Amino acid sequence: xxxxxxxxxxTEMMACAAARLLEDRRxxxxxxxxxxxxxxxxxxxHAPQLLIIFEAGGIGPQVPELPIxxxxxxxxxxxxxxSSMHDVMSALQAGYVDFGFLGGAMIDQxxxxxxxxxxxxxKPTARLPGSGGxxxxxxxxxxxxxxxxxxxxxxxxxxxxxxxPGYLSGPGARERAGLPEGTGPYRVIxxxxxxxxxxxxxxxxxxxxxxxxxxxxxxxxxSFEILIPAQILVNERPTAQEQAILHEIxxxxxxxxx
Amino acid sequence: xxxxxxPDENRRWIQENKCRHLVDKRMSVRQAVEKFVQDGNFIAxxxxxxxxxxxxxxxxxxxxxxxxxxxxxxxxxxxADLLIGAGxxxxxxxxxxxxxxxxxxxxxxxxxxxxxxxxxxxxxxxAGYQWRFLAAMMGIPFIPTRTMLGSDTLEYSSCKxxxxxxxxxxxxxxxxxYPDVAIFHVPRCDxxxxxxxxxxxxxxxxxxxxxxxxxxxxxxxxxxxxxxxEPSRTVIPYYLVDAVCEVPxxxxxxxxxxxxxxxxxxxAEWLDLSQTPQGTDEYFERYVYSVQxxxxxxxxxxxxxxxxxxxxxxxFKAPMIAPWRKTx
Numbered sequence: 001x002x003x004x005x006x007x008x009x010x011t012e013m014m015a016c017a018a019a020r021l022l023e024d025r026r027x028x029x030x031x032x033x034x035x036x037x038x039x040x041x042x043x044x045x046h047a048p049q050l051l052i053i054f055e056a057g058g059i060g061p062q063v064p065e066l067p068i069x070x071x072x073x074x075x076x077x078x079x080x081x082x083s084s085m086h087d088v089m090s091a092l093q094a095g096y097v098d099f100g101f102l103g104g105a106m107i108d109q110x111x112x113x114x115x116x117x118x119x120x121x122x123k124p125t126a127r128l129p130g131s132g133g134x135x136x137x138x139x140x141x142x143x144x145x146x147x148x149x150x151x152x153x154x155x156x157x158x159x160x161x162x163x164x165p166g167y168l169s170g171p172g173a174r175e176r177a178g179l180p181e182g183t184g185p186y187r188v189i190x191x192x193x194x195x196x197x198x199x200x201x202x203x204x205x206x207x208x209x210x211x212x213x214x215x216x217x218x219x220x221x222x223s224f225e226i227l228i229p230a231q232i233l234v235n236e237r238p239t240a241q242e243q244a245i246l247h248e249i250x251x252x253x254x255x256x257x258x
Numbered sequence: 259x260x261x262x263x264x265p266d267e268n269r270r271w272i273q274e275n276k277c278r279h280l281v282d283k284r285m286s287v288r289q290a291v292e293k294f295v296q297d298g299n300f301i302a303x304x305x306x307x308x309x310x311x312x313x314x315x316x317x318x319x320x321x322x323x324x325x326x327x328x329x330x331x332x333x334x335x336x337x338a339d340l341l342i343g344a345g346x347x348x349x350x351x352x353x354x355x356x357x358x359x360x361x362x363x364x365x366x367x368x369x370x371x372x373x374x375x376x377x378x379x380x381x382x383x384x385a386g387y388q389w390r391f392l393a394a395m396m397g398i399p400f401i402p403t404r405t406m407l408g409s410d411t412l413e414y415s416s417c418k419x420x421x422x423x424x425x426x427x428x429x430x431x432x433x434x435x436y437p438d439v440a441i442f443h444v445p446r447c448d449x450x451x452x453x454x455x456x457x458x459x460x461x462x463x464x465x466x467x468x469x470x471x472x473x474x475x476x477x478x479x480x481x482x483x484x485x486x487x488e489p490s491r492t493v494i495p496y497y498l499v500d501a502v503c504e505v506p507x508x509x510x511x512x513x514x515x516x517x518x519x520x521x522x523x524x525x526a527e528w529l530d531l532s533q534t535p536q537g538t539d540e541y542f543e544r545y546v547y548s549v550q551x552x553x554x555x556x557x558x559x560x561x562x563x564x565x566x567x568x569x570x571x572x573x574f575k576a577p578m579i580a581p582w583r584k585t586x
């Protein structure tokens with residue numbers, strides 16, 4: 001692949017990092033925005049047999065361009081099935097869905113996410129949209145990938161409201177609560193790098209940095225301590241081909257920027 | 259908890275109130291709302307977000323100044339935002355509300371919640387909500403699920419956790435939800451209420467069967483023979499339905515799969531005007547109170563020229579636009 005010299009944005013980097021995590025011949029539940037952009041990018045590069053699923057019923061579409069809503073006709077364009085939410089959510093619950101994407105307003109060290117409320121639930125400072133399908137994705141998909149911008153306000157010690165379960169209070173908590181075995185947050189992608197979760201403690205740990213980012217940047221932009229292993233990879237910048245495809249999927253730059 | 263009934267009570271209600279024979283249910287949007295939407299009702303809308311939303315009936319509810327409605331926030335977006343902005347809603351059970359997906363957050367909806375004008379009565383997830391309808395349509399008190407466990411979404415919902423008597427693992431029970439009235443927009447329906455849908459059903463199959471009253475607006479009313487020739491495509495059979503209203507472009511400005519795209523200009527105008535209470539009033543004056551009916555509304559939003567354009571975008575013959583996009 002030719003080395004790209006075209007400047008790139010951190011949003012493009014996040015989309016590429018997300019796409020590269022998706023494996024061919026697997027299934028992924030996507031929402032609007034960067035998740036669908038990443039899934040289509042994966043499909044058009046290394047994962048042509050990636051099964052894309054939308055919660056409102058679109059199963060296996062050939063997504064022609066960025067959908068604005070999770071239920072619009074673009075989400076079942078030339079699809080295998082235009083089905084229902086009951087059908088898709090049942091597939092999640094039964095174990096057919098390998099990856100699920102999540103966004104969020106705030107995340108904590110165990111990957112718990114808040115998209116419901118800032119301040120007290122009874123008298124909110126800011127009311128956010130709520131779970132939507134996010135809790136179902138976080139509860140029922142095999143591995144979830146969270147895409148979120150990172151700063152001290154968003155990376156918090158404890159979220160004030162767990163809209164979507166990560167590892168809850170730590171090791172074993174998901175299983176004790178009754179969530180399906182072996183499920184949970186797999187990766188967190190921010191503008192600074194990619195994180196995973198320590199196998200024992202289930203705390204967030206750094207996996208790789210985006211080009212030009214330092215370990216210090218990681219910690220400065222988090223209110224909790226992020227585990228930093230001895231070996232850290234550096235992600236490859238977006239290639240020319242990846243950049244071209246991103247703008248093909250989102251020609252107006254709604255999610256990916258101009 | 260909203261929308262719950264004892265299953266025997268609901269059976270009795272169905273026995274006494276739903277007719278099992280064929281009746282011509284055609285009526286105007288005005289008659290349908292007058293007859294079947296009462297102040298204080300627990301109400302739900304078919305479709306999803308900005309997809310296949312029965313907007314002609316939403317506008318009519320606003321025009322008739324219905325009050326104190328309890329809304330099923332089952333990914334209720336444009337419908338919820340307008341009804342809240344117009345003061346029709348006092349309570350919402352929230353799976354997803356107060357947002358417009360990629361278009362941003364909803365100024366009117368958030369203002370209403372943050373000021374206390376609208377009360378959030380509970381949280382739930384999308385799967386949880388549609389399984390509430392599944393339990394109701396099955397005539398059973400609840401459905402066990404494995405979603406929401408361990409989260410505050412469950413803590414603030416009407417669901418309960420018990421141990422599965424077989425595996426011993428905790429399961430989440432979602433209680434049945436029976437809306438007083440549910441409203442759908444479909445591409446075709448016969449005079450008796452046999453309705454067919456193209457594309458994804460979202461949760462319309464379950465919601466129609468869970469609701470006590472079902473109102474349908476349709477792009478066209480078709481001959482019953484068309485239904486009988488392809489009965490496997492019927493999503494909502496007639497005995498569930500109470501009113502059938504013929505309203506071409508009845509989902510405008512939302513997306514009607516295969517027929518017309520979102521009217522992004524109109525949605526952007528709402529998002530812009532609803533930034534302030536004055537702007538919100540201005541929107542309703544311009545598009546609801548000062549027009550006689552939906553036909554006049556369609557003229558006001560751009561008439562035939564605009565509608566033909568929306569058809570072309572849906573068919574990929576014209577590019578989509580995003581006028582609500584904030585320039586970063």
